[in-house]
Each structure stands twice: as C-alpha cells, then as structure tokens.
Amino acid sequence: MPLTFRSGLLAGIAASVAARGARAQEALEVVGRPVNGETGFQFGATELARDLQNLDFMLLVIISAITLFVTVLLAIVVVRFNRRSNPDPASFTHNTPLEVSWTVIPILILVFIGAYSLPVLFKQMEIPQGDIAIKVTGYQWYWGYEYVDEGFEFPSFLVDGSTKVESLGDDQPMGQPQILDDIAVMKLEALGYTRDDFLLATDTAVVVPVNKTVVMQVTGADVIHSWTIPAFGVKQDAVPGRIAQLWFKPEREGIYFGQCSELCGKSHAYMPITVKVVSEDAYARWLEAAKGGNAQLSSLTGPTGEMKVAAAD
Secondary structure (H helix, E strand, O other): OOOOHHHHHHHHHHHHHHHHHHHHOOOHHHHHHHHOOOOOOOOOOOOHHHHHHEEEEEEHHHHHHHHHHHHHHHHHHHHHHHOOOOOOOOOOOOOOHHHHHHHHHHHHHHHHHHHHHHHHHHHOOOOOOOOOEEEEEEEEEEEEEOOOOOEEEEEEEEEOOEEEEEEEEEEEEEOOOOOOOOOHHHHHHOOOOOOHHHOOOOOEEEEEEOOOOOOEEEEEOOOEEEEHHHHHOOOEEEOOOOOEEEEOOOOOOEEEEEEEEOOOOHHHHHHHEEEEEEEEEHHHHHHHHHOOOOOOOOOOOOOOOOOEEEOOO
C-alpha cells in the first residue's frame, strides 16, 4: 500500500473516532487484566472472587501439607527399610490402626474441604434479585449484549487491525485481523486504551454501576462459548438453546477484561470481553446515550465487525 494512501487512511480513522472516543471514554483504571511475567490471581473485585481465591489458598495449604507428609514417609521407608538397614523384613500383613487411620483421615479432610467449598458453590449458583439484567449471547466470534430492562442491545468486537476500505465502490482488504499494526493502535488509542490492551479490549464495552448486583443471562447462538471475568470470579458456558445465569456485584470502579473460555472455533482466541464499572452518575449518562443509539464509547464497527472508511484523496 502506498505510504500516502496509508497515511490518509490513518488520518481518516483518527478523524472518524476522535470526537466520540474522547467524549465518552471515562478516566477508568484498568484493574482486571493479565500481566506479563506474573502469576497468581487478578485483583478480586467481588465477594465471589475473594471467596474463590481464599478457597484456592486453603486447598493449596492442605495439598502442600499432604505432599510434604507423604514425602517424609517415603524418605523414612527408604532409609529405615532398605535391604542394608533391614535385611530381615517383618512378615505381618495387616495393621488395623494404620488401615483405619488412612481411611478415616482422608474422609475427614474431604468433609472439611466440602464444608468450605459447598457454600462458595451455592453462593455462585443461587442467583439473587438483580439490579441490572443483561443477556449475553456468544457468536462466532464476538459477543452480543442486551440490556433486558432497558430495551437496547449491541455487539462487541475485538479492537484489531482488520479493516476494509471503500474506494470507488470496491472493497479493498487491508491489514490482518489479529495483527498489532498502526490501525489497531489508533483504534485502541481512540477508545482510551493502550497497545498493551491489544487482544483484550473491545470496541463496545459492557457498562455497569459499582456496588450493584448484575445478573447475566448467558446463551450461545451457534456453538458453545464461555463468558468469564476472572476478577469477578465468574465463568459460565454459553450453550445454544439454553439460558444459564451468573451474577456479580463489583466493588471497585475500573476496566475488567475477560475472554471466551470454551474452544469455539478458529477465532476462539479473538473474542474478548470488556466490562467497565463506573459510578452511578456515569452509568446513568451512559444509559441515556445508549438508549439514544450510542451504546459505545465509540462505534467503530459495522454489523460484521469491519470498519469502513472513505479513502483519502
């Protein structure tokens, strides 16, 4: 592609998104996202997430203690009962106290784990009365959201480098869909993201108010997908022909990322999830704009997720 044409195209993209992107993008901190080189859980922004993280830590302590105990026993057996140290092995075949112990103790451990894990599971599965109801549908390969009580819906696509240029009535393909090129960076920046948010950010985010209970009705339109936000501690398969539910109550304003977590085809890795938790006032303003047809911080994409920009002179 000629340099002048490419420069003109980038300028056209910038002009088409700058106004709405700058106006609508809230100054939100990115809270829930993966970090290169780091391990462990993301920040727990809900009670559900903290419960899961605490349960995981408890299980880690238990399994570490069991592993250490078995390792010590094996070491004792190797040292005390090898052929050199014990040339004449005992001939007994049963030890009732030992057999009772290795049966009862694991049962008690499992009961203890169940006493902590089942309440966490029930809390996830018992859907409370929600302040906001959102129906989310998984498609190949993007998400669709419907604010059930508000009467509007919108698709949510990956912010990428894919675009088509309309010139003299002919579509000229340009760029690669999942390549971090200049077009992708410009789209991200126009929406208030950075290049580090590539493959995580979407053109249209789910917006919810802080400290409100959100109930998501999850389904699929074609194959099985899975809607998840790690920082919220939620994950639910989106199964065609079935509506499942999950809920969360975010306690901190910010931007949270997730991704489809069920292998759903060739572009499975490119259908991320973006949730923005904002103040009640900001949510009310966004809701008013969304009902007027501007559900997004910047509506870059058409119904197919491909941006159309007039070619520059």
